[in-house]
Amino acid sequence: MGNRNAIKRIVAHLLLAATSVLFIVPFVWMVSTSLKHESRIFPESGKPPEWIPRTDQFDEQGRRLIIYEGKPGVELKDVDDKKVILVDGQELNVWPSDVTPQTRIGFHWQNYPKAFATMNFWVNLRNTLFICVSVVIGTVISCSLVAYSFSRIEWPGRDALFVVVLATMMLPYEVTLVPLFVLYKWLGWTGSFKPLIIPAFFGTPFYIFLLRQFFMGIPRDLSSAARIDGCSELGIFMNVIIPLSKPALATAALFMFLFQWADFLNPLIYLQDDRQYTLAIALQQFQSNHESEWGPLMAMSTVITVPIIVLFFLTQRTFIQGITMTGLKG
């Protein structure tokens, strides 16, 4: 029996490990490419992909060492693109495909500074963080207020309105895309952060729903006791509900932060100046402007991805709890 269990475990581990590899390989590839020199990014046809970045080797005079097929060990006369080979002191023109650079394991860190310089990284980061933080603040304040009303105050029409909240969750954004653009244009908000931030202060159905589910679980007696003590509704909200709901609020804040960090369509439509670009837009712009520079592009993707991964590791528990909460009660 014990033996059978052990085998079962090993099989499960093997299966899970194999699947994990599939999930993680693209990330590894991204980081690996971000550390490769331009000349080494495209593997020559027929050769396997290079997992550990390699760099060309140079001699003391800074000349690139190459191997010329047929005459091994012949070195390149000039470092740059001129493919002139010295053979026994004689110059020889060769096709680039006939030479193989000599390589060793080495990381091409320069992709990172290059990407930072081209992308105006700090400005984009500042914009992204500004939007994220404002939206998180707006969402947490507005959604908790609204959720409180939906969960802890009895008033006629409440449940009908809550159905509306649930229904708008199903509404595809495509329906309101055009009129919202016209509305923001009319308000003079296009070309600023306002269309991305201000709506967050008016509640977002998903988070209202999430917080309502949580508030429902807080015992009624606590509110009644506070009310007897002469607490106003706002007082109960601030002093009783909010302190007890920190995990749920943290979940909502985290989700919203991640969502905003990655949001693409809205910044794409509403931000018009490169000084306003968020990281996601800047990355896409970079991709279309510097199509051939995969090294810096992957470096930038890594830079955008890593903070999120770190944040996720720090807050894993909150995260999984949050997902579970929405999933089960849905």
Add this chain to the structure above:
Amino acid sequence: MTRTERRDLRNGLLFASPYIIGFLTFTFYPFAASVYYSFCSFNAIDPPVWTGLSNYRQMMSDGYLHTSLYNTFYYTIGSVPIGIALSILLAVFLNQKLRGMAAYRTIFFLPTIVPVVATSVLWLWVFNAESGLLNGVLRQIGVEWLLSQFGYGLPNWLSDENWSMPSLILMSFWGVGGAVVIFLAGLAEVPDSLYEVAEIDGAGPIRKFWNVTLPMITPTILFNLVMGLIGAFQYFTQVYIMTAGTGGPANSTLVYALYLYQKAFMYLNMGYASAMGWMLFAMVLALTVGVMYSSKRWVHYHGE
């Protein structure tokens, strides 16, 4: 109305007021305006011109709209059911009390939180037919040789009109982690006693899965199905980045949301785009209602 009731109504409305204002401004008004625009010819510069049903009539005969609908259904049918099956499978494996389970869960979940822009750029590179990772690995493990025995070559993935959509579907499976976590939560709710009863009846692991696990997690399946459908119908960012906004080659990846975006913001045909938005809404609504209705037959709620 008593004083308390009046007070509750006032407080309730006050607390809910951000949403009420927000709903009227950012949801209801655009919704209503979208109805109006859908009957107009409108380029966002000049005022809308009423054209009656012409946008809807044009939609009937718009070949690309039909292509985009086909592509969206293709994507939905290809990605949602298999995605759910995959995530159930992974969740069941993860649900055993294994050491390192948290690490696996984290790995599966990672792709879902990474910004879509970054992953799209990454996958563009993975699918590169000449020098991408996928074909590189397939070459290395001999798949190319195997295919060449039958006279085939490795697929050109995104640049082949038959493979482009399967490529995107393949890429979507990378994001099943979110559903896996939800299924894990669902699995945790299944009472151990049911498994014990099944074991006494002599059920093996597969029969236990079919007779106990699957029926017990049907509410979670329903949730993921509805969410998956809505998400698939709104699929945009990946395909926008990976095809440079074209939906190519030969419109093979022109999904509904991308076509709508093109119509609205590249060809400045906002009226038509609004009509398309409405049609999409009708379809999503019909599908969701359909799924919900059918769920009465196959979803078992605990305690029933």
Add this chain to the structure above:
Amino acid sequence: MGRTYLSWGLTALVCAVVIFLLWPVRSGWVLASFDAPAPGTDPEHDAIQQGRTIITYWDRSQGHEYEMHNSLVDEFNKSQDKIYVRTVSIGWRIEKLLTAISSGAPPDVCSMDGQALSQLAPQGCFIPLNDWMATQPNMREEDFFPHMYETASMNGTVYGIPCTTDVYCLLWNKEAFRKAGLDPERPPRTMEELQEFAAKLTVRGPNGEIEQIGFLPWLPWDFTYMWGRFFGGNWFNEDFSAVVSAQDPQIVKSLEWQRSWVKDPSDPNPPAYALDKDVAQAFYNGFSAGGAYFSATNPFYTGKVAMIHEGEWQCTFIPKYAPNLEWGVAPIPQPEGAPPLCYSGSCVLDGVPVGSKNMEEALTFLAWYYAPRADGRPSPASDYAHMIHNLTGRKTEAAHERFTQDPKFAVFVNELMTKPAIFYPSIPVGRQFADECQKSREYVMFGQKTAEQALLDSQTMVNGEWDRLRLEAPEHVQ
């Protein structure tokens, strides 16, 4: 214990973010704000301090071309004490320009292709430039290449200043010709020769896989519009009010001819030059995928493609990326009977959007950019064309020796000087039309539609849009 560390860590993180957002990057910017949170570059900041007017220029060019353009803008900025031009590269995302202009927050100057101009000008989005141009040197209609002037204007009103243009020729690899037993100095001159040479230049490896191809009519990108015209067809009716390509036998023929380069599985005797669909697509990927075009891995540079239609910029890129390549330039072969034509694929124009807050300053900048320099040297615009190795929009400047001293570049210049140019017409549905041309070719090439069907579908699509625009703004659209 672990939880304490975690909460301290998170608190520190939040503090760091707050400090980062509040950090005064430049005097006057403390808190990131709703509108323009980020300061510009140092010189821009200095310009603000000096009280200069800042104008925004949206540049269609990207990558190295954008950097070159910027160096000229810098020259202007250094020469000025009243105006400072800040440039933004917007790249291929034309919808940026469309949404900005339509939402009334446009840049002060923008560069664009003819399609963007003809999409927006009918709605009155650009200021007419006729009167202003009349006051400028070298801006008479006859100074420009006719196709550029036509692209820049609609119904006689000019909305943009022609900046750079392109022309395409046939490039061939002399070494590959030699290996195939062809005369390396003699390019194909007729369609029959093009097909014959292409067949001879298809080289198979030891295992039968194709290592080199001769030619494909859609490398490095789509030439459907050009081939239709080369075949003597007309895409539009006589008064340019509708697409009639499906009714034009020559256009249909041109598309079928493109189709013939890919083997039809049902055809037992495909032409000798035809390739398998997968092979053709793989070679096409070689250009499009992963930015291989501007690199040493460009399939023409590496000898994988022996003949290709390419633009004048290759006169610089080939020496840079493939210094050992032996290559020649010749006009693209054309079917017999039709008058000789050349193909100009793109026109880049500078315009001033209506709603620009600094129109005067914008025009001052454009005047500087397009006028010959005080010391007699050509205009900065011509410098830009020279730097990025394109042709200038002005005939008078294109004849300058800097453009003709390279014998290969001179072949390109000569094409445009001596032959009428094929170019995309200034119609409000120009973008759809161009997109449709490529799509119909893809449909036909993949065997999903017949040539007539594909053309009819795109024609219906484009004409439908055209009718809608007439209805919407009848006074603007012809």
